[in-house]
Amino acid sequence: MSITTSPETTSPETTGGAPIGAEPTSAARLDELARRAAVAAPIWRASTAAERATWLRAAADALDAHLDELVVIADEETRLGAVRLRGEVGRTSGQLRLFATVVEEGSYLEAIVDDADPTATPPRPELRRMLTGVGPVAVFSASNFPFAFSVAGGDTASALAAGNPVIVKAHSGHPRLSVRTAEIVAAALTSAGAPEGSLALVTGREAGNALVQHPVIQAAGFTGSVGGGRALFDLATGRPDPIPFYGELGSVNPVVITSAAITARGDALASGLVSSFTLGVGQFCTKPGVVFVPRGGAGGAEFGALVAQAVQGVAGGPLLTDRITEAFPEGIAHLAADPSVSILAGTVPTPDAAQPDAAQPVVLATDTAAVIARPEVLLEECFGPVTLLVAYDGPDDLLAALESVPGSLTATLHSEPGDDVADVLEVLQRKAGRVLFAGWPTGVAVTWSQQHGGPWPATTSLHTSVGATAIRRFLRPVAFQDAPAHLLPAPLRDAELAGIPHRRNGVLSSATG
Template sequence: MTKQTPADRLEAIASAADEAARALARIDPATRAAALVAASDAITAEADDLVALAMSETGLAEARLRGELKRTAVQLRLFADTVVDGAYLDARIDRADPDFALGPRPDVRRVNEPVGPVLNFAASNFPFAFSVAGGDTAAALAAGNPVIVKAHPGHPLLSERTAEVVAAALEGAGLPSGTLQLIAGQDAGTAMLRHPLVKAASFTGSVRGGRVLADIAAARPDPIPFYGELGSVNPVFVTAGALAARAGEIAAGLVASVGGSAGQLCTKPGFVFLPAGHGLDDAIAAASAEVEEHRMLNPRIAEGYVRRREEILGTAGVRVVHAGSVRTDEGGQGWVTPTIVAVAVADLRVGLGTLLDECFGPLTVLVEVPDGTDFAELLGEFFEGNLTVTVHRADGDDVAGLVRAAARHAGRVLFDGWPTGVAVTPAMQHGGPWPATTSGGTSVGTAAIARFVQGVAYQNAPAELLPPPLRDDNPWGVPQRIAPAGESSEWGGRAAGG
C-alpha cells in the first residue's frame, strides 16, 4: 500500500462512492444485512492471516487481537439484525386529517434515509474494532452508505488486506462496487474530508488531531457532521465503604485495567479518587510488578508516552507507588510496564496544568482526598466530558449526587468495575460530552447508526413515489408509527390521566 493516495485518484474514489450511494439507497434491507453477514464471515475466515499481520504491525498480543477480530465480526452481525429490524428508520405516517386541531392536515410521512458517502478515519489502537471494518464503518454501511476509510499509518498492510477481504465480500453479496474503499496519507484524508461528495465523517484519535479535522468539516462551504472520539481520562471514585469491603479486588482490577494493552485504550482509568490513607500502595505495587512489559503501538506513541510520563513524575507532590519501566529497542519501539503514582487532592489543584491532560499509555494517578470530601464536587471541579465515570461503592454509601453528576459528565456510568472493555451490545453508549466526542452520539451499539442517517418528510406524495418504509403496503416490513385522522382531538388526554 502506498503511503499517500495520489491526488488524481481521490476524485475517482469519491465519484465511485457517490455512485454506490445512489445504488445502495435502492437496495432492500435483507440484501444489505446479508452483505454485512458475508463481511463478518469473510474476516473470520481470514482470521489467522489478519491477526498475524496485526501482531507484526502493532505489537498487540495474539489473544487480544483474536478477541478484537471476533468483536468486529459480531458487531457486523449485530448491525445486520438492526437493518432487518428497521426501527432505526423511525418511519412515521400522519394521515391526512381535514379536522386536525390546527386546521386541515396534509398527509405527512417521515423516514430516516442514508446521508451519502461517509469518510472514516481509522484508529491506531484498535486495528480491527475501530479501523477498516470497525464500528464506524459497520454503522455507516448498515445505514445504507458507502464508506471511504482513511487507513491508519500504524497498520497499513493490515488495512489494505482487511479492505480487500471486506470489499470483496460486500460486492459478492450484491452491494455495488465502491461500497468500501481505502485511501492512505494525511493529505489524502484532509482532501477527502473537504470533498463535496463526502457527506459525513468519523474519527477516533487525539484531541489535537480531531479538533483540526472537525474544524475542516465545519469550515466547508457545505459543513458536514463530524463524529470524533477524542480524549478521555475516565475518572474513578472509590468510597471508604468499597475499600473496606474489597480493597484487594480493587487494587488488582485497577492494575489489570491500566496495564492491559500497554494502557493504549480510550477507556483506561487515568485518575482514581480514594480516601487518604487508603493503604493500597503495597497491593498495587505487587500487582504491577507481575505485569510483563508490552510493546507500544509505534515509536511515535512511545515517544509521546515517555514525554508525558516524565512530566507527571516531575510534578511537585507526586508520589511514586510503582515506577514501572520504559525500554526502547533498536527499532525505536517502546516496551513498557505500568506506572502508578499518587497525589493529594490539594497538590492536584496546584499541578493542574501538568497532571490533568490524558496520558496515552499504562499510567494512572491516584488522587487522595480527605474524609468527607464530596466526590460530585471534585468531578465538576477537575473534569470536562469523558467517555466514562466509574463508581466503586458499598451498600449504604450515599453516591446519588455523584451518579447524577457523572451522568452529566460522561456517556457511560459504571458501578464496581473498570471502564476498559466495551461490550458490543444494543444499549452500549460509547461517547460523551466534549472532549470525549465532538458531536455526541455513540460509536458502539446499535444507536451508532443514527449518526449516518438524515430525516426526510414527504408531504402529499403519490404512493408510487414514496420510499418503501413509508408505503401503506410496507414492502420492507419495518415498524411504522401511524397517526390516524382525528387523533389530535385527544392530545393531552394521557397527561390528564384520560
C-alpha cells in the same frame, strides 16, 4: 478545493517517505474513489433490508474466512499478539452481523406517519417521515484496534448499515493490514451484489485531510488523539458545506472508590484496577486514568500500597507505534514533574534517554487540591500503562475535584450499599457516557444499549461509536408531504410499514410480520 495539513496521531513506518504496503493516495485517485462512492450512494440508500443485511453478513464471513492471514499481518505491524488479534477479528465480524440485524429489525428508521386530517385547524396534510443515509462517509482508522476501529470496524459497519458507501483513511500504524482488509471486504461486498464503490481506502495525511473536505463526503467518523481529531473536526466544519464529524478523542475515565468499598474489598479493587489500566499496555481509550480514593483510614495510603503491590510482577509490553513510544515517557514525566505528585510504583522514564522495548506500569499519586488547581496538567490523558491516584477529604472535597474532570467515555463508582453517593453519581453521569458500578471500564460490549461517547473532549458529539445506535450518526431525517404511494421510499408505504416498528398518528406500533 484547498488541502490543509493536520497532525497525524502516529508516525508511519516509511520507505522513501511512503508507508510500507501503501503509497499515499493522489488527489486524482481520491476524486475517482469519491466519484464511485457517489454513484454507489443512491443504490445503497434504496437497497432493501434483506439486501443490505446480506451485504453486511458477506463482509463478516469474508473476514472470518481470512482470519489466519489477517492476524499474521496485524501482529507483524502492531505487536499485539495473535490471541488478542484473533478475538478482535471476531468482534469486528460480530459488529457487522449485529448491524445486519439492526437493519432487518427496522426501528432505526424511526418511521412516523401522520394521516391527513381536513377537519383539523388548520387542515393537516399527510406527513410521512423516516431516517435515510446521509451519503458517502469518511472513516478514519485508529491505531490501537487494527480491526474493530479500523477499515471494517464499527464506524464502517454502522455507516454501511445506514445505507452509505464508505471511504476509509488507513492508519499509518498498520498500512499493509489496512490494504488487505479493504481488498477482502470490498470484494465480499461486490460479490454479494453491492455496487462498485461501496468501500475504498486512501492513505497518507494529505489524502486524509482532502477526504474530509471532499464535497462528495457527507459525514466522517474518527478515533484518535484530541489534536488530530480537532484538526479534522475544524476541516469538516470549516467546509463551504459543513458536515458532521463524529470524533472519539481523549478520555481519562475517572474512578471513585469509597472508604467502605476499600474496607470490604480493597485487595480485589486494587488488582482489578491494575488489570484494567495495564490491559493492552494501557492503550485502551477506556483505561481508568484517574482514581479518587479517600485519604486516611482505609483510604488513600492503604489502597495505594495495595495497588503498588498488585503492580509488582505485571509485565509491560511494546507500545503500538514509534510516536506513542516516544510520547509515553514524555507524558509521565509531565505528570511526575508536578510538585504534588509522588511515585507509588514503577519508574518515571527520562524522555531524552534511550527507551526500553517494553513500557512498564507506573502508579502516581496526588491530591484533590492539586487537581483543582492544575487540572490541565494532572488530568491530561497519557496513553500507556499509567494511572493517577487522587486522595480526597470527604464528600465536598471529592465533588469539587470531580467538577474539574473533563468529559470522558466512562466513569466508575465503587461503593457499598450504606454509602450516600447520590451527589457523586449526579456529577459522574454529567461527565461520562457510561457509568459503571461494578468491574472496570476497559472492555466495551457491542450491544443495542451500549453508549461509547461522552462530553468533550471524549467525543465531538452526543452519539455512541459502539453498539446498535451508532447507526444514528450516519442518517438524516426526511419527511414526505402528500406523496403518491408509488413515489414513497418503500419502508414508508403501508404494506412495508406494517412490518417494522413505527408510529402512526402518535401511536407506537410494533412490527406485525
